[in-house]
Every structure is written in C-alpha cells, then in structure tokens.
Amino acid sequence: MIEKLEFLIALAQEQHFGRAAEACGVTQPTLSAGIKSLEDTLGVLLVQRGSRFKQFTPEGERVLLWARRIVGDSRAMRLDVAALRRGLSGHLKIAAIPTALAMVAEITTPYRQKHPNVRFTVISRTSIEILGLLENLEIDAGITYLDNEPLGRVSAVPFYEESYRLITSEEAPFGDQASVTWAEVGTVPLCLLTPDMQNRRIIDDLLATAGARAMPTLESNSVVVLFSHVRTGRWATVMPERLAESLGLTDRVRSIPIVEPQITHAIGLVVPDRDPMTPLTAALVAEVRKAAGSRAPR
Known part of the structure; x- marks a missing residue:
C-alpha cells in the first residue's frame, strides 16, 4: 500500500506518468498498475486519464492528502527507529x-x-x-x-526579524543620509528581486503605501546578482539588513535604514x-x- 501511495505522490509532483515512474525507479506500466490497484482497493477513480495524465479526480485529491500524511509518517517512523539504533x-x-x-x-x-x-x-x-x-x-x-x-x-x-535597508553608494542620491523614507526610496532606480519573490511583493506594498512605486532598472531572482551590481557603486537596491551584512559591505556602499514606516x-x-x-x-x-x-x- 505504501508503495502505491508513493506512486500517487510522484504523479502529483511530476504531472506525467513516465516521469513519475522514473522518479520512483519503476517502469511506467508498474506505476500505472499500482495506481489502478489502489483505485480498485478504494473503489473510486483517482486519476483522469487520456493519452496522458490529465488531472486528479476530487476523490484523487482527497486520497492524495492522506497519501502524503501516511507516507510522511511511514518515513518518519523508519528514521526514528534508525536513529535509536545508530544515532542521527x-x-x-x-x-x-x-x-x-x-x-x-x-x-x-x-x-x-x-x-x-x-x-x-x-x-x-x-x-x-x-x-x-x-x-x-x-x-x-x-x-x-x-x-x-x-x-x-x-x-x-x-x-x-527581517528589517530593510537602502543599499547604495555614498555619492548617490540619499547616500549621505542617516535614514531614508519609503517615499524617498520610491524615487531611486533600483535593482530588485523578480515579482514572483515575496520579498519583492513586500517592497512593492511598502512603496505603494508611501505613494510610490518600484522603478527597477534590473530584476533578478538572485541576491548575488543584485549585490554584485550594487557593489560597483553605480546601482542601488533594497535588501534585508542581515543579508547585506553577510554579503559584505564595502567602503563604497552604505546600508541606510528605511523609516516611515520602519517595518520588520x-x-x-x-x-x-x-x-x-x-x-x-x-x-x-x-x-x-x-x-x-x-x-x-x-
């Protein structure tokens, strides 16, 4: 039963019978037969099939929730017993x-x-x-x-707690100030994370509350890309304080607290x-x- 539930979880992850079978280390016919056997045991259709995977039925979605719980508990049990025998x-x-x-x-x-x-x-x-x-x-x-x-x-x-800083050069606008407001940050061309990142959504919301909007001159899903540009002294970004410190500030770059409001x-x-x-x-x-x-x- 556990193996068949793992087949179902893999199918949910891959959305494709062949890739799910590969992830489980079995052939596609074996995976399909396992899921069909699970359907026969439960007496319900779990997967809508055609020439390829379509979607789970409502019953399949419910069984998937149980599958994740049961498989997760089974894995946890094995790890727990193994830890007692040979340590972590x-x-x-x-x-x-x-x-x-x-x-x-x-x-x-x-x-x-x-x-x-x-x-x-x-x-x-x-x-x-x-x-x-x-x-x-x-x-x-x-x-x-x-x-x-x-x-x-x-x-x-x-x-x-994550607090926010304007990371910019001393010669740039607001670079000589002890703090800046979100309204002031909204006037600066910024390097920012891409909109699918929650950090970017937070920054956009804070700027909107201050009556401003983000003006990204560069977007990336990598903070390393952002920071490498800012370290040239010719770009600016909004970054969590602890992240900026861990990446290493230079003599050319300042980390300026953003206030009004000061959010964490x-x-x-x-x-x-x-x-x-x-x-x-x-x-x-x-x-x-x-x-x-x-x-x-x-």
Whole structure:
C-alpha cells in the first residue's frame, strides 16, 4: 500500500506518468498498475486519464492528502527507529527564500558539529514553492516568511526579524543620509528581486503605501546578482539588513535604514505539522530555537 501511495505522490509532483515512474525507479506500466490497484482497493477513480495524465479526480485529491500524511509518517517512523539504533544520520533537505540563504549556515554549522553523519542539501526557492515542496514531501524543512502570506498546515518556528535597508553608494542620491523614507526610496532606480519573490511583493506594498512605486532598472531572482551590481557603486537596491551584512559591505556602499514606516517581517523555519517529528527535523528545530534565543533582547 505504501508503495502505491508513493506512486500517487510522484504523479502529483511530476504531472506525467513516465516521469513519475522514473522518479520512483519503476517502469511506467508498474506505476500505472499500482495506481489502478489502489483505485480498485478504494473503489473510486483517482486519476483522469487520456493519452496522458490529465488531472486528479476530487476523490484523487482527497486520497492524495492522506497519501502524503501516511507516507510522511511511514518515513518518519523508519528514521526514528534508525536513529535509536545508530544515532542521527541521513540526508536533510532544506529550501530557503533567497533573502534567507546566507543565514542557513547559522543553523547547519552547529547542527553538523553535533551530528557529523548528517548531510545537507540547501536550495533556493520562492515562498510559494517552499510550501509546495514541503507538502509533497520533497523537502524536510523550509526557511521563509512567517507573517506576510498564508502558510497553510505547517509548524512554524521563528528565526529572526527581517528589517530593510537602502543599499547604495555614498555619492548617490540619499547616500549621505542617516535614514531614508519609503517615499524617498520610491524615487531611486533600483535593482530588485523578480515579482514572483515575496520579498519583492513586500517592497512593492511598502512603496505603494508611501505613494510610490518600484522603478527597477534590473530584476533578478538572485541576491548575488543584485549585490554584485550594487557593489560597483553605480546601482542601488533594497535588501534585508542581515543579508547585506553577510554579503559584505564595502567602503563604497552604505546600508541606510528605511523609516516611515520602519517595518520588520518574521523569518522562520517551517516543517510538516507532524507529531512526533522525524529525528532529523526535531534536531533542526532545536538549532533554530537556539539561534533565535541567542539574538533575543536581554
């Protein structure tokens, strides 16, 4: 039964019978037969078929929700038992929004010191993609915004507060000021993340509230691209304070607080809403809480 449910999850991920079979390491006829057997067992049609995959039926969508829960619990059980036998080991997959990527090392570094047999994969994704990957069991955890857009059915652990800075050269407009307003930022040609990024949507909303609108002269889905342009001293961007510091400011570039309003947004860890958690995930949650506590006001 578990294998057939995994076939269903793979089909939801790939939207294609052949690619789903490849992802599961079986032939396409084996995958199709497995899903057909699941339909026979449950007595309902799960997938609308033609010459290729079309979509899930309403019953299929409901079974998919249960499949993710059952398969997730099955994997968690195996990891839990394995951890009791040989200690914490395995592969931890994390997706993070681009503006939080540089802070992931604050969690993975102490984690690995305690559990050297765990290896990591860290990928960059949008906030919406992170929730989809988490739901489909493709990642173990995500680092994303907690308080700006709906998260759905996950457990969330606060990590740090993201505040915003105008990153620009000292010779540029407003470059010699101690702070700038969002209205002033709206008059500056900016390098910004692409509109599919939640950080960009936040910036657009803050500028709109100040009666301005973004005027991007360059857009990218990579903060490295943005910062490499700003470091020339001839471009400007809006960037979270901690990200700018981690990338390294130069003598030519200033990080200026943006006020009126001075806004922060919560960044945190999101993991599947499951009790008990897998040992790998539980250890990750502990590291995030420890890192967050070390920055708490005293």
